[in-house]
Amino acid sequence: MSPENYLYLAALLFTLGACGVLLRRNAIVVFMCVELMLNAANLALVTFSRMHGNLDGQIMAFFVMVVAAAEVVVGLAIIVTVYRSRHSASVDDASLMKL
């Protein structure tokens, strides 16, 4: 199988993630979609690493995973706080500030 297919998959996942961010209301789901996008990037990185035959992409992917984990910590902390004060995890509810 041509490695390019992985790239197409990565692009697809990325787009799916982006669409999720744009369409879903629940903050957790939105956040998961962002994670999906990050992982799509990871897939692409690994694929390219394979195509180029060097390790840079794979190393990068590991870093990204760590970063994503850290992001989860921060993100969940924020989302949970918001949920506790509002009793809602809807992104659209948090729209006091505008204009």
Added chain:
Amino acid sequence: MSFPLLTATALTPAIGAIVTAAVPSARRTAAKWIALAFSLATVGFAAAIVLRFDTDAGADRYQLTESRSWIEDFGVRYELGVDGIGVAMIALTAVLIPFLIGAGWNDADPKEDEDEAPASRRWRPTQGFFALILAVEAMVVLSFAATDIFLFYIFFEAMLIPMYFLIGGFGDRAGEQGEEGQARQRSYAAVKFLLYNLVGGLVMLAALIGLYVATADQLEVGTFSLQAILEARGSGELDLATSTERWLFLGFFVAFAIKAPLWPVHTWLPNAMGESTAPVAVLITAVVDKVGTFAMLRFCLGLFPEASEWATPVVITLALVSIIYGALLALGQRDMKRLIAYASISHFGFIVLGIFVMTSQGQGGATLYMINHGIATAALMLVAGFLISRRGSRLISDYGGVQKTAPVLAGTFLIGGLGTLSLPGTGPFISEFLVLVGTFSRYEVAGIIACAGIVLAALYVLVLYQRTMTGPVKPGLEKLPDLRVRELAVVAPLIALLIFLGVYPQPLTDIVNPAVEHTLSDVDQTDPAPHLEEVEAGQ
């Protein structure tokens, strides 16, 4: 290097501004005297400039020059120097400021209730007022003295800020509109003033950058030095492309036209002059606006001679429109300060006309006009201010028969008005006539159209005088006090100066003439010869 006279002249009011601003709030009167003292010291330095200035035919064009490095990275130097026009303008500025301080002596006293605020945080309007006036003076002097275009620009723009606070922060006694309404009007005027001029200034900034890039292109390094650019142009090193030169000219001209102000970018002036106190109104029209016309002479013509010639028809048209339009609108005003403002627009039309007809009489006349208009308007406006401060209204219709109760006030008002309408025997006549001569000898039709301004000027001045000063005494004015000693001390010297310059302007023309010759040679023009000589030469 000899004593930096120009810097000293600018620094004195600048220091004065700081000292005045630092006076504690309780010592209001001390602040006034300090400001006056510094302004008088400035007059001293200005007098020294006049005396040191060499008017011989062979003398340097720019004298009393100073040159220090400032922002090398921008190619900006602290370069000062004056030609005769600059000397005249600095002298005008220095002379007028003490009168303005004297006239505005009590204009910025805090209202009674404000005195009760806790002492540590008390708003100090009086100190602020005089400090701002001195700050404006410093910046105006520097912009008249700067021979580095960037340096000029800095002060050209920076002076907007103190002016802005002067317009927006201090006004006449509240009239019928009430405190609130007047404050609103005033801040509208201040904002309009600032934005108009800022837009002009920013357009100029673009042109300034363009000029730098153009010089950097053709010379080794980019420069803002007027003298360097003039020299490079003279030697052919610098030869701007026609379209570049025109664009740059436009950028500069728009800024100066707004400042001057020229029709159709004049509408800020009536607001600004109408809402501010009389001394500030004078500061605007007699001093600050002159920077615009001055800069047309020094920079537009000097830097972009070909483009200036190219734009002449349009500029002359605009100037003529200003003359007539300003006068007609002055006739239609109900507010006397706005009336004077529109009259000034008409006069600025004359000044611009004189500058752009490119004859010695036109430009010499325009320079004299700047001086004379400053003095005449100061006299008229300050007296109007005294009147307004007595009655608390700017509406012409609120006055009548003032000469009965306050004959000296009425008399000085009339003389100021006569100066404004360029009565022979007062300074403005000479300058106006020179402009007309300069115009007529090259553009006859324009000269004749400008002559219409003579009649209209008489009309608006005399209508104003008739409505306010003559006729039966209006109710509420029966006890109007006449001019006080302080007020008389402000107005009388101005009137004396007005008449002196009308009778014996030679000291002034001696200073101005060589500079005008230089400017004319910048644009490569000579005066047209009389027709009779042409005919004879033809034969």
Added chain:
Amino acid sequence: MNPGELQAPVIEWAALSPSLIVFGAAIIGVLIEAFAPRSVRYTAEVVLGALALVSAFAAVVVLASDGHATSEAQVAGMGSLAVDGPALFLQGVILLVGLVGVFLFAERRLEPAAHGAAVDSFAAQPAAVPGGPAEREAVKAGHTTTEIFPLLLFAIGGMLLFPMANDLLVLFIALEVLSLPLYLLCALARRRRLLSQEAALKYFLLGAFASAFLLFGIAMLYGYAGTVSYSGIADVVSGDPASVNPGLAATMGNDALLLIGGAMITMGLLFKVGAVPFHMWTPDVYQGAPTPVTGFMAAATKVAAFGALLRLLYVVLPGLRWDWEPVLWGVAIASMVAGAVIAITQTDVKRLLAYSSIAHAGFILAGVVAVTEDGVSSVLFYLAAYSFVTLGAFAVVTLVRDAGGEATHLSKWAGLGRRSPLLAAVFALFLLAFAGIPLTSGFSGKFAVFRAAADAGAMGLVIVGVLASAVAAFFYVRVIVLMFFSEPKADGPSVVIPSPLTMSVVALAAAVTVVLGVAPQFFLDLASDAGMFVR
């Protein structure tokens, strides 16, 4: 060298000392939080933070005076970090801003003392539900969140790395390191906690979204060049893939990958600088975040992000100049115009400053577009000038308070010039600097940037910039009008006398604003010496 033998990485400790100091201090800060008693944490954290930043700044100065900014510029950390002029200059700026930021964070005289304990602008117990019993208890106990200091130090550390990043990996890591603490800091306001949390949520979600784009862009660029190193990519872009395995040349050099990847990375960075159309988080976050955080973030993030953007465009993508230049033209114009225009109708000081920052991002982009050494140094200078003005302005905002905390609604600022002329005058100075009035740092910066742009032939950009400045002047002036020419309202806010901490921030910002306006030569020299990127 035997294959399989591990090669020890070479780390230039000295050259990297500024960021190392800051990260070290941050870790110590965490330890303090963990082990030190509550009573000493505040003092310890503030002293630690200040000391760390001062010594890091000293390190930057030493490095610069050793010529690391110019002749000795080098690539460090196995090629992943650059120690050169722009990096050092911006690090210096960030460190100073950070130091001042510590002062702002540490200010404890503004909030009325809660049950006897002096408190700062941050929530007593961030995890507690706003208005809930847990919060009341925490307030009663006089708790404060001293964790803000290590968070701040981590953010500063990330910002120090950001302009140094010389490969895509570091770029991404630095971005996250600087962003994550900021997300948290945004959520920590003591007052109006709902807004604060909303700001954090929006910032976080959008920030993560943007970094996903950035990361995907990185992946594509890597796919294009087969390397994440800037110089390696640049070589490929300029058609000289000597250092890369020639056998794989076929899969490399796909221009679509390059262009899309470059665009996506650029987008990620433009998000951080708040350029249109990636600006929409700015007003909400600026408004909701605690004001000291807003001030720090507005100043420092912009500096760091522009540093990274400059390096990316100048080192990695100069070969693509003709592709991205017009696009950035568009972004710059859109930012200048939209920022200035929308700001006209704002009614909240912090939102107003947010839109102003958007417009300023546009102005700075004008300098970025120049792609000359002059362009770089003008941007560096602008960033230095702008960051202090911003910090000063937000510091002033923290001082104007009424019963509900900071009085950020503009109508409440009416007549401030009468009540506190000095403070109003200083704020007016900052506004005038924003507006670019001569004799303030704003003018010097704007002139430098516009001149560089014009020099590079972007006269159109200059003209738009000039017109946008005119529009922008309108709303700055509007605030001045409000402060000075309106009658004070009876129930208007009062100006709190702060501790020397905030006072020094305002004074420093004002001094920098004036000095960079009146005598900028020294700093211009610094910036222009620092105008060369190392490859």
Added chain:
Amino acid sequence: MESLIGLLIGAPLLGAAVLLVGGRRLDRVGHLLATLLAAVSFVLAVVLFLDLLGEESEARTLHQHLFTWVPVADFQADVAFRLDPLSMTFVLLITSVGTLIHLYSIGYMEHDERRRRFFAYLNLFLGAMLLLVLADNYLLLYVGWEGVGLASFLLIGFWQHKPSAATAAKKAFIVNRVGDVGLSIAILLMFTTFGTFAFEPVLENASGASEATLTGIGLMLLLAACGKSAQVPLQSWLGDAMEGPTPVSALIHAATMVTAGVYLITRSGAVFDAAPDAQTVVVVVGAVTLLFGAIVGCAKDDIKKALAGSTMSQIGYMMLAAGLGPIGYVFAIMHLVTHGFFKAGLFLGAGSVMHGMNDEVDMRRYGGLRKHMPITFATFGLAYLAIIGFPYLSGFFSKDEIIYAGFSKGGTEGWILGGVMLLGAALTAYYMTRIMLLTFFGEKRWQPDASGHEPHPHESPLTMTIPMIILAFGSVGAGFFFDLNENFVHWLEPVTGLEHGDSPVAHGTVGIAATAVMVLGVAGAWWQYGRRPVPAVAPQGRFLTRAARRDLLQDDFNHAAFVRPGNYLTRGLVYLDHKLVDGVVNGTAAAFGGASGRLRRVQNGFARSYAVSMFGGAVLLVAATLLMRAV
């Protein structure tokens, strides 16, 4: 000797300055000081006159160069004076009549609290008028020209509390300004043509310039003269100017200032001689005004306005004469001088009457005053006889010469001009007799004024009667003296030149005809006003009468043609300035505000829509980058 010229001008100017600056302290001596300085001027004038007489007739010119006034490149204006027989004539007239009227005013203004100012203005006028006639270049003349305008403005509006006076003063100044534009343009033309505007070089080189230019200069000078001398079409101000105190009307609006136009044209003779078209226009203007003024004079019931009409008409004679060229110059000036005497006398008499009649000016409320004011009656009567051209009194000589010169123009034109002037002479006799009859003869018609005071007509004090008596002597004798040995002609000839026209009508015939029409006019007036009592309220009259009472509708015309459109224009422009010029500015601001308000709504607070914007932006960015490459 030359230095006396400056002194001559300086004395009254100094007086004006001292009185104005000195303030109330000088209230008690101001009038004396002013009169004294006027007298000093007169004495100096006499001294200079004797000096000139001592010279050969061709060498009777003195120059004084005081200082260079405005030097800008080729534009060199000097403050320099020129005294030659023409200016000397004026100087003598001005200082003598001026001094007399100062004297008269002491009595006339005795009860006015602002008397000091009045005398200051009178002195100012004197100085300016002397400057006007003594200047040696047109620009300096312009200064005097406007200076007298200013003095006239101040004096007409002296009783400023009366709105009518203030309006009249303003009107006078502004109408004069219209004329001044003419003078300005004339000077501009001179400068562009000759490179100078000093009398000598301009007039000597006049023949070298093109006729079109000279016609232009001439017409512009005429415009100026029309303004100052109240000639059609700029005549409208003179009637209103009678709002001023009567001595002012006598001095400024009868004897001296209004004749400045004649001076200007005579002085510029060389220009007109080379521009026949301009001369024709001068003649036409003179002829029209002659009749115009006379008709107005016939209809007015206000004694001063009737006299003002007469002044206009008489100046019309002078203008006409000056327009005839060297045939007429001398006689224009001669009539000017004699007119100065008798018209000043008439006005002073009118002032004396008003003084005794509680300032009543309506002649229909006089009547039979000869018994109450014998001296006034006598002096007024003598002046009356002089003006109607009673044989061997002043007016007879000067007017006959002008009529003769008119006939000498030759051809149809000569006949028309002669006819017009004879008609004018008849009208003069008619309206003057009317005044005489209404004022001094018939029954008393005075009534209590508004405040219920019955006037008690009485003779005026000595300070007033003495000047009247002296002027009466002048009215009687001046013409005869001038005519003796052609004294006056020889005196002026070096300046103005002289030609003897070829008249189809003999000199004697003209005299007889003039006397005949005079008798006709007197008879007509007697027929209407002498035979039967005069109604105290004017009958309605026919259209012409009514029009004449309204100054032949001149004000209505000006109002309709200039004032009203001007007002509309101004108001329209104010509106436009606000709505259009300012509207564009405010509109721009509003547009930005509106755009801001709309753009601002994009920021709707929803994080997801922000994400959409980012996503869209990313797509755009990518697309644009790719597009750039494709392009």
